[in-house]
Amino acid sequence: MRVSSEAEATLAPSAVAEEVSTAKTTAVPQPISSQKSVFRAFRALRHRNFRLFWLGQLISLIGTWMQTTAQAWLVLELAHDAWLLGVVGALQFLPVLFFALFGGIIADRLPKKRILVLTQSSAAVQAFLMWVLVASGTVQIWHVLVLALLLGITNALDMPTRQAFVVEMVGREDLPNAVALNSSLFNMARVLGPGLGGLLIARLGVAPLFLLNAISFLPVIMGIAMIDSRYLYAQARLPLDGQGRPGPLQSLREGLAYVAHTPSVLLVIVVVGLVSLFGINFNVSLPLFATDVLHAGPAGFGFISSAFGIGSLLSALWLAWANRRPTLRSLLMSGIAFSILEAAFALSPWYLPSLILIALTGFTQIAFSALANTTLQAVTPDHLRGRVMSVYMMVFAGSSPLGNLYTGALAALFGAPVAVLAGAIPSLLAALAGWFLRGPAERDLKESLHF
Numbered sequence: 001m002r003v004s005s006e007a008e009a010t011l012a013p014s015a016v017a018e019e020v021s022t023a024k025t026t027a028v029p030q031p032i033s034s035q036k037s038v039f040r041a042f043r044a045l046r047h048r049n050f051r052l053f054w055l056g057q058l059i060s061l062i063g064t065w066m067q068t069t070a071q072a073w074l075v076l077e078l079a080h081d082a083w084l085l086g087v088v089g090a091l092q093f094l095p096v097l098f099f100a101l102f103g104g105i106i107a108d109r110l111p112k113k114r115i116l117v118l119t120q121s122s123a124a125v126q127a128f129l130m131w132v133l134v135a136s137g138t139v140q141i142w143h144v145l146v147l148a149l150l151l152g153i154t155n156a157l158d159m160p161t162r163q164a165f166v167v168e169m170v171g172r173e174d175l176p177n178a179v180a181l182n183s184s185l186f187n188m189a190r191v192l193g194p195g196l197g198g199l200l201i202a203r204l205g206v207a208p209l210f211l212l213n214a215i216s217f218l219p220v221i222m223g224i225a226m227i228d229s230r231y232l233y234a235q236a237r238l239p240l241d242g243q244g245r246p247g248p249l250q251s252l253r254e255g256l257a258y259v260a261h262t263p264s265v266l267l268v269i270v271v272v273g274l275v276s277l278f279g280i281n282f283n284v285s286l287p288l289f290a291t292d293v294l295h296a297g298p299a300g301f302g303f304i305s306s307a308f309g310i311g312s313l314l315s316a317l318w319l320a321w322a323n324r325r326p327t328l329r330s331l332l333m334s335g336i337a338f339s340i341l342e343a344a345f346a347l348s349p350w351y352l353p354s355l356i357l358i359a360l361t362g363f364t365q366i367a368f369s370a371l372a373n374t375t376l377q378a379v380t381p382d383h384l385r386g387r388v389m390s391v392y393m394m395v396f397a398g399s400s401p402l403g404n405l406y407t408g409a410l411a412a413l414f415g416a417p418v419a420v421l422a423g424a425i426p427s428l429l430a431a432l433a434g435w436f437l438r439g440p441a442e443r444d445l446k447e448s449l450h451f
Contacts (some may be wrong), residue, residue, distance in 0.1 A: 002053030002420020003325075007332070020105075022212075025282075028271075030069060037221065040149040040321050040323065041177070041181075041320040042181065042320070043174055043177050043323060044170045044178035044181055045170055045181070047171075047174065047232055048056070048231065049227045049228060049232065050166070050169040050170050051317075052223035052224055052226050053220075053253070054181060054182070054185065055223060056221070056222065056224065057185055057220055058185055058368050059216050059220070060220040061185060061186060061189035061193070062189045062192055062193045062196070063214075063215070064189070064193065064195070064199035064213060064216070065189050065192070065211035066193045066200070066209045066213060067127060067130075067197075067209055067213035068193070068194070068208060068209055069194045069197030069198060069201070069209070070201060070209035071144065071206075072088075074134065074139070074144065075088055075141070075144060077139070079145070084141065087406065089150040089400070090401040091145060091148040091149045091152055092148050092149075092152040093152060093155075093397055093400040093401050094398075096155055096397050096398040097201035097394055097398030097399070097401070098398075099153065099156035100159065100390045100393045100397075100398060101155045101255070101387070101390050101391065101394060102156075102252070102390075103157040103160045103386075103390050104160040104164075104213050104255060104389060104391070105252060105255070105387060105390075106161070106386070107157075107164055107389075108164075108251065108386035108387055109251075109330075111229070112162075112165040114159075114226050115157065115161045116165065117225055119154050119161070120153075120220055121217070121221055121345060122150075123151060124217035124218070125156070126147050126154070128210075129147065129210070130144075130147055130210040130303035131207060131210035131211040131214060134210060140260070145277070145318060155397075159390075159393040159397060160389045160392075161386065163373065163377070163389040163390045163393065164377070164386045165383065166178050166179060166182065167233065167377050168232045168233050169227070169232065169233075169379075170233075174323070175374055176319065176322075176323050176324060176325065176326060177320050179370050179374045180319035180320035181316070182320075183315075183369070183370045184320060187309055187311065187313040187366065189315055190309050190312070191310065194305075200212075206303045208257050209431055214266045222423050231272055237316065242256035242338060254384070255387030255388060255390075255391070256387075258262055258380075258381075258384050258387075259388060262379070262444060263441040263444040264375065264379055264445040264448065265298070265379055266441070266442040267438060267441040268331065268376055269376075269391055269392060270430075270434070271331075271372075271430050271433075272333070272368075272369070272372045272392065272396055273396075274426060274430035275335055275427040275431065276395060276396050276400075276403065277395075277399040277402060277403050277406070277426075278422075278423040278427050278430075279423045279424055279427030280343060280365060280369075280403065280427075281399075281400060281403030281404050281406070281407050282346075282407060282419075282420045283308070283418055284408055284411075285408075285411045285416040285419050286304055286358075286409050288411055288415075289354070292415070293349065293415075293416055293417060294351045295348075295351075297392065300351065304354070304355065306353045307356075307362070308358045308362040310359060311358070311359035311361065311362030311363040312362035312363065312365065312366045314363060315362065315363040315365075315366040315367050316366050316370065318367075319367060319370050319371075325378075326371050326378060327373070327445070328434075328442050329438075330371055331368065331372055332431055332435045332438060333366075333435075334368040334371060335427070335430075336428065336431045336435065337364045338361060338365050338431075339424050339425075339431055340428065342361050342424040342427070343421055343428070344357050344359055345357040345358055345411035346417045346418075346424060352367050352380075361401055362392065369396065372392070372396075375445070376392055378448075379445060407420070409417045410422050447449040
């Protein structure tokens with residue numbers, strides 16, 4: 001593993017000793033049988049800390065998707081302007097693009113459990129404030145915009161911390177399974193949340209959804225608070241005090257230098273960044289496909305969205321069951337398959353084949369992103385993981401506003417099929433380039449993996 005001397009200097013023996021002393025290695029669950037049963041898909045849940053975290057997220061993410069549905073409906077009620085929907089979405093992701101790197105520095109300096117309690121509590125307060133504004137009838141569009149921006153700032157710290165915390169809860173052996181289980185959770189919530197949200201809006205209006213989301217944060221906050229730090233896998237953190245403490249800019253340079261000089265990490269970051277920018281934001285044009293291309297109407301749009309969600313969920317569950325060590329070949333093959341299937345969906349004029357294609361597109365997209373996530377966490381040293389995952393979140397989630405603008409502008413000018421095809425082709429070229437240039441990265445990955 002090529003870690004700079006500057007990085008090695010930050011790993012003061014006292015800091016490492018302090019961290020290791022808080023981790024009871026005897027409490028780590030012993031490897032279970034590799035028998036291919038259905039329970040293998042949930043093996044990471046044998047870790048009590050991860051089980052607390054995962055079950056809390058199960059409830060919280062459904063609430064988040066319900067609020068997302070309510071927020072979109074509220075914006076249309078207040079402003080009757082579809083363009084503002086894009087503005088709200090951009091405000092929630094632009095802070096990730098600009099501030100996630102600094103969130104990664106904080107994640108490497110402070111206990112991640114403490115950070116997550118803070119970020120999840122902040123998100124709960126923001127949801128509660130939105131409920132107060134809507135329920136009292138005083139909400140205005142600028143309230144929604146400001147709170148969306150605050151949520152984006154919170155996510156800039158929460159996302160890299162949450163991603164980097166997974167390996168501390170389960171260790172490297174069960175990391176692929178844990179990442180896939182988190183992905184399955186997200187996609188299951190994406191299937192259930194909007195549907196429940198729509199039913200509640202029809203019966204009760206939008207206000208209760210914000211309150212329900214605020215309440216849904218309580219289980220995850222309690223779960224994180226109940227995590228026993230003694231049973232976390234020993235992780236080295238940057239020293240906060242004493243001689244040799246790196247400044248924020250020095251820490252940032254160290255993280256970026258590691259990404260730039262580690263072939264496997266650099267390849268994954270670049271390919272994920274390009275595929276995310278051009279290919280993964282095609283969902284903004286799905287309503288146009290349902291109405292203008294496939295002539296399926298609102299119900300058809302619902303089935304298209306559900307098919308994509310079901311494909312994504314099945315992919316996450318399959319990855320969790322397989323729990324395989326990540327390889328660049330499987331990652332890049334999934335990226336190539338995703339791009340080809342997305343292009344095929346763009347060119348399909350028939351509804352039923354389009355449903356199958358969009359489900360397969362969702363399947364390969366989740367395989368691509370989950371394998372990328374697992375690869376980065378497996379390769380990266382413990383003391384750099386927060387910063388490396390912040391770069392990953394910056395290119396993966398932070399590219400959403402730019403990707404949405406790119407796809408939306410092309411759809412407005414040339415139609416939805418051209419817009420999606422114009423995203424699939426650069427994604428395919430990026431994945432193919434990664435495939436032909438993967439030699440040094442594969443050697444680096446082979447040398448670096450040690451679980």
